[in-house]
Structure formats: C-alpha cells, structure tokens
Amino acid sequence: MALLSLVTAPDIQQRLADSVRLLRKTKKLSRKALAEMSTVPEPTIKKFETTGQISLRQFLLLWQSVADLGSFVDLAKQAEDKLIQSQPRSINDVLRS
Known part of the structure; x- marks a missing residue:
C-alpha cells in the first residue's frame, strides 16, 4: 500500500x-546544442522543459549530457536497500510484526 504524499508525479x-x-543553461548549451549532444530532438527538449513530458530513455539521454547518471543508480540502490531492510530476516521477525 502506498503512503499518501503531497508530491505528485x-x-x-x-x-x-x-x-x-538549469544544468543546460549553466553549461551554456542551447537546446540545439543539447539536442546534438544527446540525440534527443530539439522540439522534444522544448516540450520536456515546458511540460515535463518525455520518455524515460530520452530523459536519461538528456541527463547524461548535462550531469552524472550515477545519481539515478544511487537512487535505485537506496530504494532497493530500503526494501531489503524492511523484509523479515527470520521467523522471529515475522512473529514480532
């Protein structure tokens, strides 16, 4: 069951x-330059920046062009670790909960 959150997708x-x-502008990249670097079409970048809508694959292509993909690997690992920690490790853990 998911917890209620005030943050939406x-x-x-x-x-x-x-x-x-922000990262694009900090690196002084135009949308056109980012499109060339990432292979994501410029109109898709514009749509993403204004609406937030993009495919996961295209988002990752953009992100790796302006930042480190490792942060997303770390995020996934944190979620996995949290799940593993919440799992019972013994019959006593099951009986306690």
Whole structure:
C-alpha cells in the first residue's frame, strides 16, 4: 500500500525538467546544442522543459549530457536497500510484526 504524499508525479516531472534546463543553461548549451549532444530532438527538449513530458530513455539521454547518471543508480540502490531492510530476516521477525 502506498503512503499518501503531497508530491505528485507531475510535480516530479516538472522538477526534473527544471533541473535539466538549469544544468543546460549553466553549461551554456542551447537546446540545439543539447539536442546534438544527446540525440534527443530539439522540439522534444522544448516540450520536456515546458511540460515535463518525455520518455524515460530520452530523459536519461538528456541527463547524461548535462550531469552524472550515477545519481539515478544511487537512487535505485537506496530504494532497493530500503526494501531489503524492511523484509523479515527470520521467523522471529515475522512473529514480532
């Protein structure tokens, strides 16, 4: 069962889009230059930056062009570790919960 959250998927999509835009601008890249680096079409980058809508594959291509993909590997690992830690390790753990 998922916990109630005030953060929605569209909120996170827009936050990621804002991050890509900020990183792009910090690196002084135009959308056209980022499109050439990432192979993501320029109109797709514009749509992503304004709406947050993009495929996961294209997002990862953009992210690796402006930042380190390792942060997403770390995020996945944290989620896995949290899940593993919440699993019972013995019959006593099961009986206690």
